Amino acid sequence: MLIQVEDLTKTYLVGTEEVHALDHVSFTVEEGEFLSIMGASGSGKSTLMNLLGCLDTPTNGRYLLKGTDVSKMNDEELATVRNREIGFVFQTFNLLPGLTALHNVEVPLIYNRVPRKKRLEMSLAMLKAMGMEERAHHRPNQLSGGQRQRVAVARALVNSPALILADEPTGNLDSKTTLELMELIRDLNRKGNTIVLVTHEPDIGAMANRTITLKDGKIIEDVKNAH
Amino acid sequence: MLIENILLALNSIISNKMRSFLTTLGILIGVASIITVVALIQGIFASIDQQIQQLGSNIVTIQPHIEAQSFADYMKNRPELTLEDADALKRLIPAIIDLAPVIGEGSQIKYAGKTRTTSIAGVHPQYQEINGQYVEEGRFITDLDLEYHRKVVVLGQEIVKSMKLGERPIGKSILIQNTPFKIVGIMEKRGSLFGRSLDDYALIPISSAIDLYGRIAGHFASIQFRVADMNQLDKVKQQCTTILRRRHKIPDNKPNDFKISTQEDIVKSFSKTTNVITAIVMGIVGISLLVGGIGIMNIMLVTVTERTREIGIRKAVGATRKNILSQFLIEAVTLSFLGGAIGILLGMGLGNLAAHMIPHFPPAHTPIWAILLGFGFSTGIGILFGVYPAGKAAALNPIDALRHE
8 A cells, every 4th residue: 555544634724714625534545556636626636635745744634655654744754755755747847947857857866865977867767768868958948848747757757756746737738748648647657656646627537547536625536437 | 965056056146147146246346345455455564564674673773752742842842863872872882783873854956957855864884784775886885985074975766867867877976955976876776655755865974964964963863773682682772761861861750852663663563553454444344245245135035035936846856944945055155155256356456456557556465364354254144144045945835835936
């Protein structure tokens, strides 16, 4: 079991009123699964995504990643978990504009203290795997949306994380590149990567093997998708 | 990680050239102006110091001196040192060697219709050794000149130039107090100090000077001598004081009307002045670098806001608080260090330029301590004023930072 979530609750105080962005959510994710999390805006999927990505800590409940409880970790420890175990792919790509594709992919390896020479080798190999070798020395603003997202995927994968978290990864792409990126993500899953994809688009969510649907901070549906 | 952060800082500095330049401008100008001022002041100090060093170390100078309230007061009680005083010292104190009284007068000299007022000093042949200033061309005043009251003169180079004495002045005659003196030698060049030429003087035998001005011209006399044994210096000073007080009939409750100074005293009072001026300069250093530091903090704070998203991305992919803190701190330090380095070079250049442009100014001199201080201070300012923005950057919540547009 890669992810075990028990009674995960996140409460925000809005004025004097308590808002349950997540309300006692429990589920598990096996290694090698391709899960999509769906829901309208305000359903709590972003909050769940932040918790799964160790960007935030829950108000209540437990989150075990690879058997370790990360819900009680401090900032420093969470940063290390994000670095080693989680690869993010964002809707807005979130590449560093001042760095080339190669150096963007390199960033997680820097914080993992990989020696420089090895870092560059690994980053280049990862770009090659994404078919982006030719663009290694281009800056993000010299790349198309699809190319930027491929660089972002390369960055997410470079530390060989246990979990890939994709937050609306196709939100800024046209339909053709959306299909290409989804094919890439499914291919990664076939190679054994565990993927959690957050989206509000049913078509995209249906490409996963399993879909969890949230509403008002609660799971209302958890189904396997037939392909 | 340190090297990574320095490379990162350099990358960020290069990719934001204009912003980086503006950030360091305060530090740059501060350090540059300080180095310029220090270089000029140190140049003056070095030049004065060198002139003091030219005097021998075992030389004692006695000059007329009183603590006067005003010029009128001074003129009324004008102290005198006479040639008789000098003779008495020589006779009574065996440790004194090479005693050479100098009588000085401002006098008119004339040559080929030209007139100039310069200082005429009646000197002994030992003058050269005592003052460490030697004749360059021709010969100096000799014992025979002294004995026969010869009307010979040794000139400073400024006079040769301004009186248009030509290429070969030796052998020509000039008029001093309407008495013809034959030029026998030219002194070596001493340069200038505070824009005043140090070569504007003429030396004649002291016996001839007495003929010219009379023995009572003594109130402008100074007495120089050497002490054979340095260990006797204090004893000799004491003996001089006793003899001169008795000769000048000074009551016990009155101060001396002369001043005995050794080279050591001059160096001491000189370095006291040096320290005061240096302290003032240090004060200006502090203020201008503080202003530069606030400039750095200002722009770094703007930078943190501007780069909130970058910080969010870095945190998402695994940067810890410490990573972000050191990244921004190192960036601030690198900026201020570069500003300091450019400022030092610029300051040295400006100092030299200014020293060249101002006539008669001694060459600029930038001491190592000023360079180290420039580097140390600018780096320190970078740390001091970089900590707050860096701390602010490190404390950003990654979720909020990622959402920031």
